[in-house]
Amino acid sequence: MKGPAFMKKKTLFGPVALSLLLVGCFVEVRKVSDAGPELARARAEIQELARTPGRAKSVQVLVYDPSDGELVRVSVPLWLARKAAGEADFDLGEELGEKLEGRLRGIRLSELEKVGRGALVEVEDEDGTQVLVWLR
Numbered sequence: 001m002k003g004p005a006f007m008k009k010k011t012l013f014g015p016v017a018l019s020l021l022l023v024g025c026f027v028e029v030r031k032v033s034d035a036g037p038e039l040a041r042a043r044a045e046i047q048e049l050a051r052t053p054g055r056a057k058s059v060q061v062l063v064y065d066p067s068d069g070e071l072v073r074v075s076v077p078l079w080l081a082r083k084a085a086g087e088a089d090f091d092l093g094e095e096l097g098e099k100l101e102g103r104l105r106g107i108r109l110s111e112l113e114k115v116g117r118g119a120l121v122e123v124e125d126e127d128g129t130q131v132l133v134w135l136r
């Protein structure tokens with residue numbers, strides 16, 4: 001017969017499993033009056049990553065929307081992206097809307113990993129919205 005100790009372990013399994021799944025995934029949304037310095041830092045990082053060969057370990061996304069001053073930074077480990085995508089087509093084009101204009105449609109995540117570290121997409125819209133996607 002299973003006692004209270006078993007039930008306690010079973011109850012803790014869900015939150016522990018969820019926290020392990022989210023380890024390394026980072027989402028930050030903040031208001032900024034000028035995204036220029038943050039975008040410049042990201043571009044400098046992208047250039048440095050492109051100069052140093054190595055396997056990519058995460059997908060980085062930085063989006064600035066000047067209409068509301070929101071700067072969104074997302075970092076997802078590739079192992080988590082693989083789990084989420086199930087090795088299906090990794091269609092960032094749909095996820096980020098028309099801003100990416102289909103640049104990554106139909107590309108498999110396994111193909112992106114082979115490319116290595118550096119820039120994947122940089123888009124600046126007429127309204128000032130800016131999107132950077134890179135592998136780190």
